[in-house]
Amino acid sequence: MPFEKRVPIRGKAEDRRRTEPDLKVATVDQNADSTVAAVWEGRRCRGVQTVWHTRENAKREKALRKVARKQKRSGRPVKGERSNAGLWRYISGLDTALAWQIAAAILAWAVAAGVQVLVFEYLRPYRPLRGLSWSRRVNRKRSYWLRGRVLERVRHLALCQGILTVERNPAWTSQACPRCSHLGERFSPGERAYPSGFRCGHCGWTGDANVVAVLNLKRKWNRTFRYPTAEEKRAAEPSRRRKAGAAASREGSPETVGANARSADAPAA
Numbered sequence: 699m700p701f702e703k704r705v706p707i708r709g710k711a712e713d714r715r716r717t718e719p720d721l722k723v724a725t726v727d728q729n730a731d732s733t734v735a736a737v738w739e740g741r742r743c744r745g746v747q748t749v750w751h752t753r754e755n756a757k758r759e760k761a762l763r764k765v766a767r768k769q770k771r772s773g774r775p776v777k778g779e780r781s782n783a784g785l786w787r788y789i790s791g792l793d794t795a796l797a798w799q800i801a802a803a804i805l806a807w808a809v810a811a812g813v814q815v816l817v818f819e820y821l822r823p824y825r826p827l828r829g830l831s832w833s834r835r836v837n838r839k840r841s842y843w844l845r846g847r848v849l850e851r852v853r854h855l856a857l858c859q860g861i862l863t864v865e866r867n868p869a870w871t872s873q874a875c876p877r878c879s880h881l882g883e884r885f886s887p888g889e890r891a892y893p894s895g896f897r898c899g900h901c902g903w904t905g906d907a908n909v910v911a912v913l914n915l916k917r918k919w920n921r922t923f924r925y926p927t928a929e930e931k932r933a934a935e936p937s938r939r940r941k942a943g944a945a946a947s948r949e950g951s952p953e954t955v956g957a958n959a960r961s962a963d964a965p966a967a
């Protein structure tokens with residue numbers, strides 16, 4: 699049933715950053731079998747929420763394996779005829795439902811936490827991996843497509859609630875250490891084969907690999923949208939120095955101390 703709703707929007711992130719430097723931000727990272735979101739208050743992380751969809755991912759792969767098996771048995775596909783129509787309908791239904799479920803879970807949580815901006819990763823076109831079976835390859839692709847569909851639904855749902863959606867470049871967000879920005883490595887805690895842990899060889903920070911991306915994504919938000927950015931601070935510096943004259947050298951020191959404290963200030967997650 700189509701409906702209309704008037705939503706007051708107070709402007710884009712770019713317009714609001716000067717007047718509201720402390721917008722309540724939540725960062726969201728989408729993986730193949732989980733979606734992780736973190737809510738922030740200034741520079742502190744106030745909570746992490748994970749939506750698991752491991753089971754749905756496995757279900758999709760199982761259905762795709764069935765498609766492959768049936769196709770193999772029946773030989774060459776008939777031209778102009780859709781094979782395994784029922785199975786494909788099941789798969790696309792699964793994806794549609796899952797996209798809505800994830801989007802709704804994120805939104806419900808964001809509204810409850812009073813979030814004003816949702817920061818997502820900018821999704822690049824999918825690059826297929828070599829050396830996988832057909833069903834695995836297709837499953838990977840579809841789970842990647844799912845991220846785009848979740849993002850689209852979140853954008854609409856968020857707009858209805860007056861929440862902004864922003865996308866940032868995801869480069870290095872899952873490899874860099876959230877504390878010192880050096881490249882870290884994944885490891886598997888205990889005997890589990892899947893490398894779900896993250897360790898930094900430089901400063902020794904360890905944590906959940908899924909959380910690393912949301913912590914780093916917040917820094918990307920800060921760098922562009924948190925007023926004043928490091929660049930704006932630098933631009934403001936010479937004029938102050940000119941005005942202050944001799945006091946410039948004294949004024950320079952707290953600034954550098956502040957900058958150091960800022961870079962060392964890691965989320966206590």
Ligand SMILES: [Zn+2]
Nearest residue numbers: 875878898901
């Ligand atoms: Zn580190």
